[in-house]
Amino acid sequence: xxxxxxxxxxxxxxxxxxxxxxxxxxxxxxxxxxxxxxxxxxxxxxxxxxxxxxxxxxxxxxxxxxxxxxxxxxxxxxxxxxxxxxxxxxxxxxxxxxxxxxxxxxxxxxxxxxxxxxxxxxxxxxxxxxxxxxxxxxxxxxxxxxxxxxxxxxxxxxxxxxxxxxxxxxxxxxxxxxxxxxxxxxxxxxxxxxxxxxxxxxxxxxxxxxxxxxxxxxxxxxxxxxxxxxxxxxxxxxxxxxxxxxxxxxxxxxxxxxxxxxxxxxxxxxxxxxxxxxxxxxxxxxxxxxxxxxxxxxxxxxxxxxxxxxxxxxxxxxxxxxxxxxxxxxxxxxxxxxxxxxxxxxxxxxxxxxxxxxxxxxxxxxxxxxxxxxxxxxxxxxxxxxxxxxxxxxxxxxxxxxxxxxxxxxxxxxxxxxxxxxxxxxxxxxxxxxxxxxxxxxxxxxxxxxxxxxxxxxxxxxxxxxxxxxxxxxxxxxxxxxxxxxxxxxxxxxxxxxxxxxxxxxxxxxxxxxxxxxxxxxxxxxxxxxxxx
Numbered sequence: 001x002x003x004x005x006x007x008x009x010x011x012x013x014x015x016x017x018x019x020x021x022x023x024x025x026x027x028x029x030x031x032x033x034x035x036x037x038x039x040x041x042x043x044x045x046x047x048x049x050x051x052x053x054x055x056x057x058x059x060x061x062x063x064x065x066x067x068x069x070x071x072x073x074x075x076x077x078x079x080x081x082x083x084x085x086x087x088x089x090x091x092x093x094x095x096x097x098x099x100x101x102x103x104x105x106x107x108x109x110x111x112x113x114x115x116x117x118x119x120x121x122x123x124x125x126x127x128x129x130x131x132x133x134x135x136x137x138x139x140x141x142x143x144x145x146x147x148x149x150x151x152x153x154x155x156x157x158x159x160x161x162x163x164x165x166x167x168x169x170x171x172x173x174x175x176x177x178x179x180x181x182x183x184x185x186x187x188x189x190x191x192x193x194x195x196x197x198x199x200x201x202x203x204x205x206x207x208x209x210x211x212x213x214x215x216x217x218x219x220x221x222x223x224x225x226x227x228x229x230x231x232x233x234x235x236x237x238x239x240x241x242x243x244x245x246x247x248x249x250x251x252x253x254x255x256x257x258x259x260x261x262x263x264x265x266x267x268x269x270x271x272x273x274x275x276x277x278x279x280x281x282x283x284x285x286x287x288x289x290x291x292x293x294x295x296x297x298x299x300x301x302x303x304x305x306x307x308x309x310x311x312x313x314x315x316x317x318x319x320x321x322x323x324x325x326x327x328x329x330x331x332x333x334x335x336x337x338x339x340x341x342x343x344x345x346x347x348x349x350x351x352x353x354x355x356x357x358x359x360x361x362x363x364x365x366x367x368x369x370x371x372x373x374x375x376x377x378x379x380x381x382x383x384x385x386x387x388x389x390x391x392x393x394x395x396x397x398x399x400x401x402x403x404x405x406x407x408x409x410x411x412x413x414x415x416x417x418x419x420x421x422x423x424x425x426x427x428x429x430x431x432x433x434x435x436x437x438x439x440x441x442x443x444x445x446x447x448x449x450x451x452x453x454x455x456x457x458x459x460x461x462x463x464x465x466x467x468x469x470x471x472x473x474x475x476x477x478x479x480x481x482x483x484x485x486x487x488x489x490x491x492x493x494x495x496x497x498x499x500x501x502x503x504x505x506x507x508x509x510x511x512x513x514x515x516x517x518x519x520x521x522x523x524x525x526x527x528x529x530x531x532x533x
């Protein structure tokens with residue numbers, strides 16, 4: 001304890017231990033360090049370079065954040081229709097000069113009409129809405145889901161949220177009853193899930209995705225993780241599925257989705273389907289969990305007064321304006337839909353979200369435009385379609401270019417991208433490390449934790465691992481596995497493995513769960529961990 005801690009009501013030893021235990025590297029030390037560099041670069045730009053030059057000068061003049069999906073920070077252009085409508089919602093007095101908007105400012109009539117309709121339904125975007133969201137917007141979402149899946153959707157089961165993350169937080173608070181509650185989480189995964197489980201003092205039950213099948217799900221692995229957790233006294237309540245995958249970029253085929261639904265139904269698990277990248281798929285097609293569930297329920301009806309095998313399945317599906325071609329992260333808009341959730345449980349969900357009053361109303365309006373964009377024949381459609389397809393093609397071009405470049409590199413394995421950003425890549429034997437230059441200014445501390453963004457271990461193996469492999473007559477090969485930065489994604493924590501010829505022999509287990517160690521001696525990563533290549 002520091003010398004001043006005793007004079008403070010709060011110190012690091014008496015705050016909530018679960019907050020200290022949680023790891024969310026997306027906004028961790030590397031992201032904080034990048035902001036320090038930005039501030040320093042701004043100051044240098046304002047004051048001019050020091051005279052004489054200082055040894056502490058930065059050897060770069062720009063910092064690009066790749067720690068989180070943040071499209072517009074990386075110059076993805078906002079869609080004009082969205083911004084025109086939002087500008088009118090923020091300053092409705094502009095509608096008094098409709099002729100100026102249409103004749104001189106390139107606004108279209110449908111943008112003006114949409115703004116008027118939203119104002120009529122909402123009132124002011126500066127006022128609280130209902131806790132579940134504006135009713136008319138929830139109805140727009142229901143119609144969108146019906147168009148997408150071909151099955152009815154009830155707006156009473158739709159909840160607006162401050163991005164999909166808020167919906168995840170809500171549902172995990174509802175599901176996690178005590179410290180024995182467990183949730184199956186895919187590995188690799190977006191660290192929101194493990195961080196939230198840590199905050200709730202609940203258990204992460206990791207299941208590894210199958211790299212050989214394009215990072216799809218492997219039911220044998222899922223079942224083993226479930227059985228191991230149950231044997232350990234864990235009350236497994238739910239399974240998280242991220243589709244399309246984050247960070248893997250994999251789009252699950254219907255057969256995988258069907259298998260997960262069957263497994264969840266057999267074991268009474270809630271399915272949390274994170275579907276925020278659903279518009280990014282360009283190989284194959286996106287298939288929603290709800291559509292697959294409804295088809296299974298239709299094709300497997302109950303008989304003789306008994307329910308069908310899937311009639312009681314509970315599903316929570318989430319979507320967001322933050323990703324895809326919309327990319328409005330800062331407006332914090334999203335929704336989740338409940339299927340098969342008990343009415344009394346829904347009442348508790350409503351109570352929980354009511355504590356936070358309501359999601360951002362401007363974000364709710366952006367969600368409405370995402371699910372109800374300009375249609376062909378409407379004044380804004382031509383420009384909207386052009387902007388949307390340009391962004392889509394740009395993302396696909398970048399993903400393909402990175403794939404083509406990396407697949408030519410010696411010692412690198414990479415899967416063909418299925419969505420509009422590159423998938424994970426794997427470094428096989430690192431035969432030519434001169435291809436990679438570590439940035440010394442981004443060196444991380446040695447106590448880096450699972451899930452931290454961009455820690456690149458040095459190219460040295462623990463002596464015990466290499467010697468152990470050699471004693472068995474196997475050639476120790478270094479394998480660096482990491483999540484590549486998608487166009488607007490952060491690099492995932494890589495992990496080293498000793499790889500005997502022909503198979504993997506992991507000496508460092510990758511469990512991005514706060515309760516599991518890294519596998520290094522004393523849970524410390526060796527010196528030489530760097531933050532960028």
